Amino acid sequence: MEEEMHTDAKIRAESGTGSSPRGSGCSLRHFACEQNLLSRPDGSASFLQGDTSVLAGVYGPAEVKVSKEIFNKATLEVILRPKIGLPGVAEKSRERLIRNTCEAVVLGTLHPRTSITVVLQVVSDAGSLLACCLNAACMALVDAGVPMRALFCGITCALDSDGTLVLDPTSKQEKEARAVLTFALDSVERKLLMSSTKGLYSDTELQQCLAAAQAASQHVFRFYRESLQRRYSKS
């Protein structure tokens, strides 16, 4: 059946210098993506970055409650469920970040008075969680066929006490780092869509991290492209 062909299109892409141990510098962990694995949502994707895994489902464009409808755009909603416990204020803050990023790329004006809901479930957290959520959300939106003006990806950088940059840090590296910066970049011009940072850092370090993230985003976008090419070339 068609469903099985889609689940066969599981792509594993190796970027940078091997999976582990990682050299210092700009290499991302091993990542993988699987699309159309859930039957109920209009689109779904599971994104793996190293050991961090997030499952995303997209429902939309669907009917919207009158209180929430916007007359000329689609209403975007993001729900983020942590692995354990009830969602708290930190999840709300992340939902707002992801929602605003999606709103900037989704062509909401093509579907006025509808709702597009993105549901994210954290399956395992081993560092760079927000970036993984963004990537999963993007892949799920593509799988659902929601019109977008660009793709986006999430990249996390960690700065340790002597100023070395590590991309896509693990939880241990994040804890020991002086600053952790997460960026969302768009695929067309590599502009900065979203940024969320933790810790103290200087202006020049920010520019360095941004440049490194822009370079790394190329790998992620190439991975998206290959993954989608493989999936659609079979059908």
Add this chain to the structure above:
Amino acid sequence: MAAGFKTVEPLEYYRRFLKENCRPDGRELGEFRTTTVNIGSISTADGSALVKLGNTTVICGVKAEFAAPPTDAPDKGYVVPNVDLPPLCSSRFRSGPPGEEAQVASQFIADVIENSQIIQKEDLCISPGKLVWVLYCDLICLDYDGNILDACTFALLAALKNVQLPEVIINEETALAEVNLKKKSYLNIRTHPVATSFAVFDDTLLIVDPTGEEEHLATGTLTIVMDEEGKLCCLHKPGGSGLTGAKLQDCMSRAVTRHKEVKKLMDEVIKSMKPK
């Protein structure tokens, strides 16, 4: 006639002003609204501050209480911020549990406190493993006219500078804490984080200190929190239109100037308070 145009096409109306490099309230694109701060107005709180940024009004009250420290950090106290956006400040908020805007603002303030290390949590320790101070910082918005994050950060900083904690001695015989209300000392504020917010229009134009209407029409927002050494505590950009590295640099320089203005204002107010 202008009022009619504003109601029907608010974005076009606004663009006309932006073309002339100014805004409906007469400000330049890089100009902040008049900032006023009033410290120590709430006598029942241990520290308080009222900040007005144009029409946006935020009041911060800090209460200090005792608590047992967490087991994994027995010498650290707590600083617990909470931002409340009541229906009083704007018609868009309803009464009931905190809405998304309030939760996001609370999380933002908590991140600023954590990242900037404004207070060393070890300073709040009275007796390691047994008793620590917990500072409850309640920020209430009285009037919402945009740029709530800048006002909250400033109010928090001013209130924390105003907090006076009494001396506490643990009596060895009874193992009870004795509070000496006559001997009070100020908190050791290590850094002064100041927030500067920008709104992005039509993916290109950046304006500083957006009002409520401008926030509604903007395609994106950006908040930079900087301390006095030019280090960034927080670069909060919740989605919205993309920005290039060069635009970010302009924002940084504006944030640096803003920091100087705010620091000067606060030093003046603190100086005028001291003799009391």
